[in-house]
Each structure stands twice: as structure tokens, then as C-alpha cells.
Amino acid sequence: MKERIIKTIATHIALSAEEENAIGTFWTEKTLEKGDYLLRNGETCKTDNFVVDGALKAYYINAETGKEEILYFAIEDWWATDMGSFQKQKPSMYNIQALEQTTLLQISYDSFHAMLRQIPKLERFFRIILENYLASLQRRIILNNTLDATQRYLDFLENYPKIADKVPNYLIASYLGISAEFLSRIRKKNEAS
Numbered sequence: 001m002k003e004r005i006i007k008t009i010a011t012h013i014a015l016s017a018e019e020e021n022a023i024g025t026f027w028t029e030k031t032l033e034k035g036d037y038l039l040r041n042g043e044t045c046k047t048d049n050f051v052v053d054g055a056l057k058a059y060y061i062n063a064e065t066g067k068e069e070i071l072y073f074a075i076e077d078w079w080a081t082d083m084g085s086f087q088k089q090k091p092s093m094y095n096i097q098a099l100e101q102t103t104l105l106q107i108s109y110d111s112f113h114a115m116l117r118q119i120p121k122l123e124r125f126f127r128i129i130l131e132n133y134l135a136s137l138q139r140r141i142i143l144n145n146t147l148d149a150t151q152r153y154l155d156f157l158e159n160y161p162k163i164a165d166k167v168p169n170y171l172i173a174s175y176l177g178i179s180a181e182f183l184s185r186i187r188k189k190n191e192a193s
Contacts, residue, residue: 032056
């Protein structure tokens with residue numbers, strides 16, 4: 001299982017066999033059952049988490065409406081971590097919960113920094129991951145401000161087809177900032193055309 005994260009890292013930086021072996025020693029496996037929490041609002045995120053198999057949702061509860069609002073989904077070969085909480089070791093503002101049985105590779109805060117000290121070139125890998133994450137957040141903000149709900153849904157289907165196959169529509173609606181009923185109307189309209 002640790003080969004998956006090594007393969008992911010190797011797509012961005014060259015690793016020696018010795019470095020690959022060393023990387024594997026820092027990560028541990030964890031399985032969550034459907035509905036289990038990886039992180040709850042108010043807890044400190046103690047691990048960085050690489051999804052080997054399964055799906056998770058990150059969300060917060062809107063204080064005004066009491067509704068769950070989806071921040072992101074994480075599926076195979078994605079990361080599921082509250083980076084602010086993990087890096088600062090401060091309480092999280094949101095929850096991360098398994099949508100189905102999910103297998104993770106986890107690294108603790110201390111092990112993460114020990115790994116970076118032992119293999120400094122991993123700093124580049126994690127910088128690339130953070131840059132990609134930041135770019136996706138910026139894109140989401142722009143699309144939310146410029147596209148209508150139908151366009152946002154079609155963009156989601158085009159860019160995240162694996163998520164669309166795994167995640168219930170009411171959660172996709174929450175992610176897009178629309179009601180499940182409105183999403184249902186959009187889907188029916190698109191199927192008819």
C-alpha cells in the first residue's frame with residue numbers, strides 16, 4: 001500500500017531506492033468505516049492523510065442555516081487534511097468524514113517534519129501539492145463568482161468525473177452551493193437535451 005504514495009511522489013521528483021524505503025517507514029495505514037470521522041471540528045489535525053482507496057468529505061456546519069456545507073471531497077490518490085490545523089497544530093474549523101470504507105496512509109506532524117529533514121527534496125513535492133491545491137481553490141472561487149449553477153455543475157462533471165460517480169448528488173449540490181432539488185432539475189434538463 002505504501003507503494004502508492006511512493007509512486008505519487010515519484011511522478012514529481014526522482015527518488016533513489018534508499019529514499020523510497022525511507023519514505024515508507026514514516027507512514028502508517030488506517031481504515032475508516034463509512035461514517036467514521038477522520039477529523040472533527042475543534043480537534044487538532046494530528047496527521048497528513050493520503051487516500052489509498054475510498055472517499056471522504058470535508059465540511060462545516062453553517063451556523064446560520066444549520067446545514068452541512070461541503071468544502072472538498074477526497075478520493076483515491078488525493079489528500080484529506082486540514083492543512084491549517086495540521087501545520088499550526090491548532091483546532092480545526094471543520095470535519096472530515098468517510099463516505100464509504102476508506103483506506104488511508106497517515107503521517108504524524110512530528111514524523112512529517114522528520115521525513116522532510118531526512119529527505120529534503122520532499123519539500124519540493126509537498127510544495128507542488130500545495131500549489132496545486134491553492135490553484136484549485138482559486139479556480140473554485142472564480143467559477144463560483146462567474147458561472148451559473150448549471151455551468152458549475154457541468155464543469156464539476158467534466159473535471160471531477162470520478163467524484164461524480166462516487167458521491168451522492170445531494171453532497172455535490174452542497175459543494176456547488178445549490179439545493180439538491182435544483183441540482184435534480186439541472187440534471188433532468190441536461191439529460192433531456
